[in-house]
Amino acid sequence: MALTDPVHAMRYGLHGAHAATCDQAISLPPRLLNQVRSHFYYVDHCPVDGRRIHLNAAGEPLALKAAVQVGAELASLPAPLEADAPGYSAQATVATHGWEDLETLLGASHGRLWRAPSVDECWARVLSLALEAIPPQSQVVSTALASSDETTAIALHARRRALSTTTVPVNPLTGRLETLDYARCVIPETRVATLVHTCPVTGMRQDVAGIASAIRRVAPACFILVLGAHHAGHGPLDVALWEVDAYVVGSEALFCRPRQGFAWLSRRLCLAMRDAPPSGLMPPHRDEAPAALASITEWVAYLDWLGGHFSTAIPRRPRLVAASDAIRAHERALMHCLLHGVDDGMPTTGATITTTTTTPPLSRCGLQGHPRVRVIGAPHARWRDGTLAFNVRGIEAWEVVQWLAATGISAQLLHSPEAERLLAPFGYKAATRLSLSHYNSEEEIAACLQALEPLLGRPPRAKG
Numbered sequence: 001m002a003l004t005d006p007v008h009a010m011r012y013g014l015h016g017a018h019a020a021t022c023d024q025a026i027s028l029p030p031r032l033l034n035q036v037r038s039h040f041y042y043v044d045h046c047p048v049d050g051r052r053i054h055l056n057a058a059g060e061p062l063a064l065k066a067a068v069q070v071g072a073e074l075a076s077l078p079a080p081l082e083a084d085a086p087g088y089s090a091q092a093t094v095a096t097h098g099w100e101d102l103e104t105l106l107g108a109s110h111g112r113l114w115r116a117p118s119v120d121e122c123w124a125r126v127l128s129l130a131l132e133a134i135p136p137q138s139q140v141v142s143t144a145l146a147s148s149d150e151t152t153a154i155a156l157h158a159r160r161r162a163l164s165t166t167t168v169p170v171n172p173l174t175g176r177l178e179t180l181d182y183a184r185c186v187i188p189e190t191r192v193a194t195l196v197h198t199c200p201v202t203g204m205r206q207d208v209a210g211i212a213s214a215i216r217r218v219a220p221a222c223f224i225l226v227l228g229a230h231h232a233g234h235g236p237l238d239v240a241l242w243e244v245d246a247y248v249v250g251s252e253a254l255f256c257r258p259r260q261g262f263a264w265l266s267r268r269l270c271l272a273m274r275d276a277p278p279s280g281l282m283p284p285h286r287d288e289a290p291a292a293l294a295s296i297t298e299w300v301a302y303l304d305w306l307g308g309h310f311s312t313a314i315p316r317r318p319r320l321v322a323a324s325d326a327i328r329a330h331e332r333a334l335m336h337c338l339l340h341g342v343d344d345g346m347p348t349t350g351a352t353i354t355t356t357t358t359t360p361p362l363s364r365c366g367l368q369g370h371p372r373v374r375v376i377g378a379p380h381a382r383w384r385d386g387t388l389a390f391n392v393r394g395i396e397a398w399e400v401v402q403w404l405a406a407t408g409i410s411a412q413l414l415h416s417p418e419a420e421r422l423l424a425p426f427g428y429k430a431a432t433r434l435s436l437s438h439y440n441s442e443e444e445i446a447a448c449l450q451a452l453e454p455l456l457g458r459p460p461r462a463k464g
Contacts, residue, residue: 025333025381027442028326032309037439039302040255041065052408053444058200058230058387058435059412064255064302067295071257074291091290098293099284101300102262104317106247107238111266114281115289119229119250122261124153125281126246127194129265130223131157133272134191138163141185141193141215143177144170144425148418150194164189170425175202175377183214190219195244197231201414201422202377203387203435205231208242216243223269229253233437234331234385236324245269256295327438328385334436335381337445338388341366362456363449372456376426387435389414389423394460397430400452404432407451 028036037043040062045051054062074094077087099113116122127150131140140154140163158165166185171178177195186193193215198205212224225246228237232249239247245266252259263281282289300320307319310326337343341364359371367373372393377384392400401413414423415430423431434448 024329025336026326026329027333028330028438033330033439033441036306037441039065040439041068043439046410050408052410053440053447054410055404055434055436055440055444055448056410056412057233057437057440058203058433060410061233061252061255062437062439063257064295064299066298066302067256070294070298071291074294094290094297095284095293098290098296101297102293103264105237105296105300105303105320106249106264107236107240107317108264109240111239111264112270113284114263114265115284115292116261116263116281118259119248119253119261120147120149122250122263122281123227123229123248124149126225126248126263126265127153127192128157129273129281130192130225130246130269131161131163133223133269134163136162137189138191139187139189140165141168141182141190142166143168143194143196145177145196145199145422146194148421170199172425172427173378174383175199175204175426176383177206177211179207179210179214182211183218186215186218186222188219190215190222192223192225193219195224195226197226197228198234198385198387199377199422200230200387201389201419201426201431201433203230203384203389204377205235205383205385208244212243223272230387231385233327235328236321238321239264239266251292251295254296254299256292256299258292258295260289260292262296330438331386331436331440332381332384334440334442334445335384335386335388337366337442338434338436338448339366339368339375339379339381341369342442342446342449362453363446366449367452370456372460376423376428376431386437387433389431389433391428391431392456395455395458396461397432400432400455403455404448404451409448409451 042062043054074091102113116125131154140158142151142154142165144167154165157163168177168181168185170176195206195208195211197208208226215222215224223246224244226244226248228247228249230253232253233255245268246263248261248263250259250261251257303320303323304316306326307321307323311319311322313319360369362370367390368375368379374391376389376391391397397415398413401411404411412433412435413430414433420429423429
């Protein structure tokens with residue numbers, strides 16, 4: 001099986017280190033970007049509809065080729081029914097390496113890893129574990145970004161165990177959960193606080209370390225649970241630095257297949273189990289889920305290859321962080337273009353816009369600069385994890401999505417009951433979501449803006 005370090009060295013051979021990245025908007029070099037794109041399936045075309053630009057990474061994440069191929073390779077092997085079979089030992093080794101690689105990726109220096117069939121089930125089980133571990137009369141802090149399933153689960157536990165609850169609001173101007181709002185909600189009796197690392201609607205990333213620190217100052221015994229499903233593939237992960245008690249991710253967010261939910265639990269939360277494993281969470285076993293864990297190994301190997309272009313560090317972890325920093329910097333550069341336009345060398349000052357009677361081309365002013373477009377959340381790319389949602393005055397969101405689809409651009413309509421609930425703080429019932437990843441290019445962003453230009457030039461539809 002192609003699972004050894006020599007094979008990884010051939011597949012992801014390092015080509016020397018380049019300048020290190022920082023937390024800025026810096027695009028990947030064109031040659032490296034082409035290599036990145038070659039590692040994913042269907043980057044520039046759909047197997048059903050033909051050529052298209054994929055700007056729906058949050059709704060339909062693409063797959064890393066190596067992750068799919070290693071799963072197929074494992075599935076083709078004879079199924080070992082006995083522990084002394086050679087295939088059993090080989091697959092157990094694959095699973096063991098997968099758990100170790102996931103631990104390295106998360107930056108976990110203590111605690112334990114668990115898994116569940118999906119990220120939603122994994123999060124539900126972790127939440128239930130924490131709620132059962134706290135004493136009655138405790139307070140639970142949730143957020144306005146919590147799913148309806150999470151809200152229901154907390155309400156049921158609160159009624160059964162006499163828990164008090166409070167909700168941290170989302171800031172309608174920034175689209176984020178603010179540290180000060182958490183500080184206002186937390187009291188010394190707070191024992192569980194949940195946090196969504198990245199908002200699935202606005203793409204705005206929360207300050208996990210800052211929020212955790214604010215909670216600890218008031219309620220040091222609080223279990224802090226973080227859902228990282230929409231962040232894991234967009235930036236560095238460091239659960240030890242953040243000082244949280246649980247972090248949940250899904251394999252699909254890491255471009256892996258098959259889908260699987262993974263949870264890291266701190267030593268404190270593990271001790272709260274009282275030697276009884278949480279229902280629905282499976283501990284690391286050498287003979288279970290080798291395909292899902294092998295795909296994690298492939299994702300880590302891919303990050304190792306990418307990070308080798310930006311770091312010459314010998315330990316693996318710094319190269320993974322360097323790769324994640326490069327991914328964030330590239331996505332920030334693309335998001336800046338989407339918000340503020342593609343730089344074509346011509347000045348686009350405010351004075352130029354105000355002294356003319358016509359709106360500047362969308363490719364130059366970006367979505368944020370167009371008078372008919374309202375981008376939900378902050379008007380910059382600093383805290384965005386590759387995602388934004390917007391509304392066009394006088395045009396329904398479904399019309400925008402259909403228009404983009406007709407021009408070969410994949411976007412997503414936010415109009416489900418769950419999406420409506422998350423959009424409510426911003427005053428909308430529906431929106432168009434564009435979500436990109438590090439395999440996208442500036443040319444694709446420019447093409448998206450150009451495709452929207454004729455639609456935004458139409459007169460607004462009269463109400464009634």
